[in-house]
Amino acid sequence: MLDIHFTFDDSNTSDIWCGQVLHSLGLVGAFFLCDSVDLSQQVDGLLRLGMVVGNHTEKHLNIASKSEQTVLDAVMPFNERLKKSGASGDYFSYPFSSGRSGVIDRNFKYIYRGCHEPTEFSGEISRVSIFKQGEEKGGKWVAGPKKSDDELMRSTLPLQLHAIPNCEREWFLKMARAYAERTK
Ligand SMILES: [Zn+2]
Numbered sequence: 001m002l003d004i005h006f007t008f009d010d011s012n013t014s015d016i017w018c019g020q021v022l023h024s025l026g027l028v029g030a031f032f033l034c035d036s037v038d039l040s041q042q043v044d045g046l047l048r049l050g051m052v053v054g055n056h057t058e059k060h061l062n063i064a065s066k067s068e069q070t071v072l073d074a075v076m077p078f079n080e081r082l083k084k085s086g087a088s089g090d091y092f093s094y095p096f097s098s099g100r101s102g103v104i105d106r107n108f109k110y111i112y113r114g115c116h117e118p119t120e121f122s123g124e125i126s127r128v129s130i131f132k133q134g135e136e137k138g139g140k141w142v143a144g145p146k147k148s149d150d151e152l153m154r155s156t157l158p159l160q161l162h163a164i165p166n167c168e169r170e171w172f173l174k175m176a177r178a179y180a181e182r183t184k
Pocket of ligand 1: 009010056060094095096
C-alpha cells in the first residue's frame, strides 16, 4: 500500500501545483476528482507526477440515503472514464464525508472518509479534515478536531485538503517538507 499523507478533494486548479511539490519531495498525494471539462488532462498531469487519482463521484453527490442504483450511476461510469485516462479506479473519497454505501465497499480498494467517522469496512481510511476559516479571521487553517501545525505534521492519519490558494502555498510547502523529512 502506498504511503499517502496528503489527499485533495473536489478537483481544484491548485492540484497540479500541489502534485509538483509532492513529486519534488518524493511524496505521493491522492487527488479525488469530480467531472470537469479538462478531466483527462487533469488525470494525465497528476499521473505523470506519480500521484494517485481517485473518484469523488461525477457531480459531488451526497451519498447519504441514496439508493444503490443512484450511487452506481453517480460513481461507476465516471470511474470507467478515470480508468480510461489511466487511473487505477481503486480509490474513492465520500463527498461531504457523508454516508456509506455497499456499492463503494464492493468496487473500491481504498475508501477515504472524514475525521470523527469510525471506519467499518476493511478498505476505509480516516482522514484529518482541514478547513479554512473565513478571510475575515485572517484566513488561518484549522483542523477538525482543532490541531496545531506541529500536531498536523506528526499526524498518523492522512490530511484531507481541498484547494490551496496562493496565500496558503507557503503553509503547504512547510507541511509537505515536514512530511518529506519525516519519511527519510
Ligand atoms: Zn468534496
